[in-house]
Amino acid sequence: MAGAGGCSKPDGDAASPRPRLNDTGITWGADYPRGVNRDCSATIDATLLPDGEKIAGDILSQQDCSHGPDTTADDADGAAGFAFRKIGRKGEPLPADARAWQCVLDKNTGLAWEVKQPTDGVYGNRGKHDADDVFTWYNPDKSANGGAIGEWNSRYDQCTGYIEGKPPTYCNTGEFVSRINRRGLCGFSDWRLPTLEELASLVHFGRSAPAIDTAYFPNTKSGFYWSHSPDAKLQGRAWAVNFQFGYSAPMPRDNGRHVRLVRNWEPREPEAK
Amino acid sequence: MIGTIRNTALLLILMAPISEAQTGQHCKPESIAPTAPSSRFQRGDNGSVVDTRTHLMWRACLEGVTGEACDEGKPLALTWAEALAYVPNANGDGGFAGHSDWRLPNIRELGTLVELQCTGPAINLAVFNNAPAAGVWSSSPSGFHTHYSWYVDFVTGAFTYGERAKPKAIRLVRDLH
Numbered sequence: 044m045a046g047a048g049g050c051s052k053p054d055g056d057a058a059s060p061r062p063r064l065n066d067t068g069i070t071w072g073a074d075y076p077r078g079v080n081r082d083c084s085a086t087i088d089a090t091l092l093p094d095g096e097k098i099a100g101d102i103l104s105q106q107d108c109s110h111g112p113d114t115t116a117d118d119a120d121g122a123a124g125f126a127f128r129k130i131g132r133k134g135e136p137l138p139a140d141a142r143a144w145q146c147v148l149d150k151n152t153g154l155a156w157e158v159k160q161p162t163d164g165v166y167g168n169r170g171k172h173d174a175d176d177v178f179t180w181y182n183p184d185k186s187a188n189g190g191a192i193g194e195w196n197s198r199y200d201q202c203t204g205y206i207e208g209k210p211p212t213y214c215n216t217g218e219f220v221s222r223i224n225r226r227g228l229c230g231f232s233d234w235r236l237p238t239l240e241e242l243a244s245l246v247h248f249g250r251s252a253p254a255i256d257t258a259y260f261p262n263t264k265s266g267f268y269w270s271h272s273p274d275a276k277l278q279g280r281a282w283a284v285n286f287q288f289g290y291s292a293p294m295p296r297d298n299g300r301h302v303r304l305v306r307n308w309e310p311r312e313p314e315a316k
Numbered sequence: 317m318i319g320t321i322r323n324t325a326l327l328l329i330l331m332a333p334i335s336e337a338q339t340g341q342h343c344k345p346e347s348i349a350p351t352a353p354s355s356r357f358q359r360g361d362n363g364s365v366v367d368t369r370t371h372l373m374w375r376a377c378l379e380g381v382t383g384e385a386c387d388e389g390k391p392l393a394l395t396w397a398e399a400l401a402y403v404p405n406a407n408g409d410g411g412f413a414g415h416s417d418w419r420l421p422n423i424r425e426l427g428t429l430v431e432l433q434c435t436g437p438a439i440n441l442a443v444f445n446n447a448p449a450a451g452v453w454s455s456s457p458s459g460f461h462t463h464y465s466w467y468v469d470f471v472t473g474a475f476t477y478g479e480r481a482k483p484k485a486i487r488l489v490r491d492l493h
Contacts, residue, residue: 064370067422073457073465075397076481087397093481100401105420107456190347239432240351243475248423251460272351275344276435276472288460291475 062153066111066124068247068256072103083108107248122247122256126150129259134230145172146229147259148308152244154237157228157304159262167203171223174262176202177299180269180281181215189273193217193281194297201299216269216302223304236271237305239282239291245303246289254289260303267292267300340449341441343434352431357443362413365443366492370428372421375412375488376444378452385445393483396465399453403488418488423454423466423475425489430473438473451484 072085076092085103092098103109112124120139121127129137129144137144148155159174166175178201179194195215199205202214204222211218216236224232246254253263265287274280274293283294294300358366363382365374377383379402380392394402399420407416431440437449449471457480458464464477467484478484 064424064428067424067456069422069456069459071459073462073480075395076479077463079457079459079462096395096481098395098397098401101404102397102400105400105403105455107422107454110419110455111422185347187349188347189344238349238351239473240427240430243424243427246475248456248466249459272432273344273348274435274472275342275348275433275438282432288458288477289475290477291473293472293474 063151065149065151065244066113066116067107068113068123068125068249069107070113070123070249072106072108075102083114113249120150121259123249124151125247125256125259127256127259130155130229132229149244152241153307153309154241154244154305155229155231155308156245156260157223157234158260159303162262162264166201167205169203171203171226173203174264174301176301177214178202178219178269178302179215179299180294180296181217182271182273183217187271187273189275189278189281191278191296196297196299199299214299219302220304228304231306234304234306236269236302239270239272239284241305242268242270242284242303243289243291246284246286248289251288253286255286264301267294267298269294269300269302340436341434342436343431345433348433350431350433352429352440352443354440354442357440359443360413364413367428370425371492372425372428373415373490373492374429374444375418378447378485378487379406380485381446387446391448391450391485394453394486395483396453396457396480399484399486400455402486406488412488415490418490420453420455420486421489423456423468426452426454426468426487427475429487430468430470432473435472437470439470448485451478453484453486 071080072083073079075087116124128148129141130146130148131137132145146155160169160172162174179196181193182188183192196213204212205214206212223234247256252265255263263286267283267285270282272282280293281296284291356369363376365376377386378391380389382388403420430438437447439447451467451469454466456466458477465480466477469476
């Protein structure tokens, strides 16, 4: 399955043995109690403090902008500390200035991501990777669905290929994953819905609307994208990330939300249980 | 007699939020995969915890809390500016666990502690004993809402943001070299 039609060694500089956390993308400092700066600086405005509040001292050296790869990275392979590589139709690595690409490898996390096609505000008219398409959350796997299967969504034409009465065409996350893997994407057929932590790893917290590096992930909507992670509190909800600002929230499974599929690009050691 | 009953009732009312914090956690191990299993963490003997996946070292207790089981004292409640200024002072006073390079985690680092199998709190209590279901500040400011900064809401595990002037707890981290 893995490697079918693809490259077994896609990227030399992704060969680090251990996946790393992405940095946040925040390269600028914030003032207190309000304000943000262009550079990594910070001041306290005492005139804006609530009555009786006094604060003095160093509020810059602990801020996000003072730490991590973002402080030194250039934008050659992704904004700030992000390190991406464009991937072509058959899984081949492409140069950074390639004008057409189907997937993106995150060289820090070792995850590869689906790239969406241009958006025009209409469901289902730009192929299987139409950025406008939305899906309900559906997962029949009892060991991973939080106790309920979610919403099958037999009725609504919200995605490419929907045909009334034909379940494999329905606009839910489970059927979408199956459809993509039936034909394969970027040479692989083991794409899946990302966990919440994986999905949130793409958030560029230094940007908004959308909070992602759009040079590699164009056509990203400023709305919720589904994760695979169920909400432990209410079985009718699952976790989603809002790419307007990057926050996460549990959402009702019968909502139509966007999806970006993921796969592990390199075999890595499974996490111990 | 009536006075005693009244006092007992008052005591129960006063204790209620505390016992709720201790026993309010709800987990679904049979139907949700763990995101922060105990096997990932190594507990040090001086109040530190190493995450073998991220190679980060954490303070086992929130700042303000001490004890082997993090059951002595109350978490500090700091504004975002107080949280930022607290850490250089603590490092300057000798730091903790033999290290003086502790820092405030960014939002993504702090998020790696979330255990999505559980809520109230969404954290592994076998590793982070007595961690409350509460908001914990990150070092990351919000750019769009210019008086907000990012924190993890450990009631649910959400990455979210709130006013910098509102007090929250903090948990320190350092890089393993």
